[in-house]
Amino acid sequence: MIIGVPKEIKPAENRVGMTPAGVLEMTKAGHTVYVQSGAGTGTDFYDEDYEKAGARILPTIEEVYAIADMIVKVKEPIEPEYKLIKENQLLFTYFHFASCEPLTKAMIEQKAICLAYETVETPDRKLPLLVPMSEVAGRMATQEGAKYLERFYGGRGLLLGGVPGVPPAKVLVIGGGVVGTQAAKMASGMGADVTIMDLNIDRLRYLDDVMPENVNTLVPNEMTIREAVKDFDVIIGAVLIPGAKAPKLITRDMLPTMKQGTVLVDVAIDQGGCFETSKPTTHQDPTYIIDDVIHYTVANMPGAVPFTSTLALTNATLPYALQLANKGWQKACNENSALKLGLNIVKGDVVYKGVSEAFDLPYVPVEEILNK
Template structure:
């Protein structure tokens, strides 16, 4: 198979979808790999390293899309890439369709095969290609939140961990999954007083057992959220519903309950956000203020630490890339239920329920699409 890796062109996105080590593995199986020039530089990988591993370096993004059977990326295609995508071309990347109607319709129109990292799902319902970036984003949420609590950045002017004689900051984490767990660990490690909320009592019992003494668990509901936000300095939104929009746990009217300089970090913003007033921002302009509350809503947070993020992500994606390349996407999805669940849009048809519901589009059963494609 011919595999193409374009350079990411989303604002301040420095990750790359394949490392030189990944190229080496693909070349072992006889696959051709084409990398756009300087695609890996932001993550610390030079063109020479890719060439030494057996990749061919192409000058432009147009060349990469034109030659490849499968495009492997990190972030969803943006508008200037839409027309480069060919009918039946396989795209393997983060899509988050439920947060972008424009992207959804563009991929339908291009009749691409869109296999989304974020909906590849194991039998235990874990999301193996979302976990690495969730771990990074959860830890970064606290790092960024602590920074924006500083007064010059319009925060409350409070040190997350406090000092002897001064109470630490209070951190509220909404969601006890991978992001929330990592955020709570980081905040607790810095000495903050942390409350983590979730709707799953079994998960809360687990978190209560593993978390340090300065972390409390609490059932997530509107009453408890309204009570906690009044005294919280940093609030981290860490809610995920795979492939669907995140629910708004903090609504516009709740901002009035918060103290001026409170910081909100919505890690779920790439799935629509769990804070109503959050809209996607960039690393270049990461924050905005509403009612005195600082909103940090960068949709590609791990892009700020590209070396760590790239290696962590490719550790998880490469086995799936190899399956897709070795077998072709149809056979790979028939053989592996995890990959099958990653299919979102196939040849102009929406095959993932969360995407169909988000934009009120007709849903085609993925098994039907697979049968039709294989029969052609």
């Protein structure tokens, strides 16, 4: 199979879809890999590194898309890429379709095969290709929350962990999954007073057992959230419904009840955000303020730490990419139920319910496509 690795063109996105080590594994398996010149420079991988691993370097993104059977990248295609995608071309990347109708309709129109990292799901309900970036984003959420608490950025002027004789900041984490757990772990390690919310009582029991004493647990509902937001300095949104839009758990009318300089970090922004006032931002302009509340809503948070993020992501994606290349997407998805759940759009048909429901689009069961 011919694999293409284009340079990411989303603003401030420095990750790359395949490392030189991944290229070597692909070429050892008999595949041809074309890498766009400069694709890995943001992660300190250079053209010569890829060439030594067996890749062929192409100067432009247009050439990479034109030659490849499968495109392996990190972030969803953005508008300049839409028309470069060929009919029947396999795209293996993050898509987050439910938060972006133009992208969804463009991929339907291009009749591409869109296999989304974020919905690859194992039989035990784990999301192996989302977990690495969730770990990075969760830890970064606390870092960014601590940073924007500083008065220079409009925050309350608090040190997250306080000092002896001065109380620490209070951090609320909504969602006890991978992102929330990592955020709470970082915040507690920095000495903050942390509360983590989740609807799953068993999950809260687990977190209560493994977290340090400065982490409390709470079951969320509208009343408890409304009361809680009045008292916390950093609020991290870490909820996820795989493949679907995130629920709006903090509404516009709650903002005036918060303390001036409160920091909201919405890690769910890729899925539309879990705060009603959230809108995607970039690393170049990461925050905005509404009612004296700071919103940090960068849609590709791990892109700020591309070396860590690229290695973590490609460690997880490479085995699946090899299956797709070795067997072809249909056979690989028929034989691997996790990959099958990654299929979102296939040759113009929406085959993932969360996407069809988000935009009221016709839904075709993926089995009908695979069994043709």
